Amino acid sequence: MDFLNNKVILAPMAGITEKVFRSICKEQGADVVISEMVSAEGLFYGAKATMDLMKFSEYERPIGIQLFGSDPDHLARAAAFVQKHVRPDFIDLNSGCPVPKVVKKNGGSALLQNASLFQKILKAMKKELSIPLTVKIRSGWHKHEWVDTEFARIAQDCGAAALTVHPRSQTMGFSGHSFWERIAEVKKTVSIPVIGNGDINTPSDALKMIEETGCDSVMIGRGAYGNPWIFSQIRSAFLGKSISPVSAQEKLDMALRHLLEFSREYGEQCALKEMKRHIAWYIKGMPGASQYRDHIFRAQSLEILSNYISILREDASDSRRLLED
Numbered sequence: 001m002d003f004l005n006n007k008v009i010l011a012p013m014a015g016i017t018e019k020v021f022r023s024i025c026k027e028q029g030a031d032v033v034i035s036e037m038v039s040a041e042g043l044f045y046g047a048k049a050t051m052d053l054m055k056f057s058e059y060e061r062p063i064g065i066q067l068f069g070s071d072p073d074h075l076a077r078a079a080a081f082v083q084k085h086v087r088p089d090f091i092d093l094n095s096g097c098p099v100p101k102v103v104k105k106n107g108g109s110a111l112l113q114n115a116s117l118f119q120k121i122l123k124a125m126k127k128e129l130s131i132p133l134t135v136k137i138r139s140g141w142h143k144h145e146w147v148d149t150e151f152a153r154i155a156q157d158c159g160a161a162a163l164t165v166h167p168r169s170q171t172m173g174f175s176g177h178s179f180w181e182r183i184a185e186v187k188k189t190v191s192i193p194v195i196g197n198g199d200i201n202t203p204s205d206a207l208k209m210i211e212e213t214g215c216d217s218v219m220i221g222r223g224a225y226g227n228p229w230i231f232s233q234i235r236s237a238f239l240g241k242s243i244s245p246v247s248a249q250e251k252l253d254m255a256l257r258h259l260l261e262f263s264r265e266y267g268e269q270c271a272l273k274e275m276k277r278h279i280a281w282y283i284k285g286m287p288g289a290s291q292y293r294d295h296i297f298r299a300q301s302l303e304i305l306s307n308y309i310s311i312l313r314e315d316a317s318d319s320r321r322l323l324e325d
């Protein structure tokens with residue numbers, strides 16, 4: 001398990017990177033995938049929903065399970081439990097989540113305000129683990145009051161195998177742009193692999209991040225929405241190969257497959273609730289997409305949803321035929 005040499009990694013995204021989407025990204029070239037964040041407290045109390053978040057298939061390996069929390073003992077016990085019973089390839093500590101529900105309990109990016117707690121947590125987790133422990137941080141709590149290099153050093157000293165940097169502050173949420181120069185600073189500070197993250201939406205963004213920051217690998221989050229092909233495209237770009245565009249038909253075929261696999265995994269009601277946004281992402285930019293988007297969000301059954309995808313697919317093949325004639 002290494003994080004060097006331009007690996008292309010799927011970011012952990014709560015509510016998005018469940019098993020089906022991760023498997024699609026893996027198939028489309030993601031070198032490494034990571035679970036949605038999992039609460040150490042939830043694990044501690046044996047919550048079923050928390051256990052379900054950690055299900056993965058062997059096909060997805062190498063896979064990391066990401067834990068969040070703020071109690072060193074609970075996080076260490078959670079890490080030991082996950083290592084033994086879930087058997088991922090590595091465990092990642094979330095030190096970047098900005099959402100109030102998490103930071104109110106001192107987890108996620110709130111750890112960036114407490115270096116000694118961060119250190120205690122890492123030491124406690126590391127002691128329990130024989131698989132690698134990695135860490136994902138934001139660059140600080142307040143914009144321009146960066147603590148990333150300090151926290152990177154602590155992570156390295158505590159034995160972290162790699163560090164992901166999303167160079168925004170907690171207060172920025174997802175607004176503005178990420179400060180890639182912070183990734184460069186972190187890379188200069190530590191010798192463990194540094195994974196750059198934030199606002200990579202195209203293969204050229206990935207090339208640019210590697211060039212500007214010297215980071216060892218890249219992590220893609222929102223850029224994979226409706227676009228799992230971004231992983232193989234970035235891999236091609238790294239190898240200097242040309243990048244083949246993805247046709248509307250391929251996108252719609254994938255949308256349909258994603259819908260069916262999701263429904264098989266989680267049931268029809270869950271698929272109806274969760275898959276609408278994925279379908280909207282797949283069709284983004286296609287002719288008539290905004291009109292279909294409204295229909296899709298109003299759809300009351302999976303059959304209706306898949307019919308809309310089929311209609312769009314027919315439209316796409318008709319316009320392709322017209323272009324070819």
Ligand SMILES: Cc1cc2nc3c(=O)[nH]c(=O)nc-3n(C[C@H](O)[C@H](O)[C@H](O)COP(=O)(O)O)c2cc1C
Pocket residue numbers: 011012013014015016035036037066094095096097136166197198199200219220221222223
């Ligand atoms: C919907 C959503 C959920 C996220 N959930 C997590 C999470 O569970 N753990 C985590 O470390 N980061 C989480 N993130 C942050 C992403 O992993 C990533 O750091 C961020 O989106 C920036 O990368 P991007 O510009 O490629 O999207 C989430 C982001 C989004 C948009």
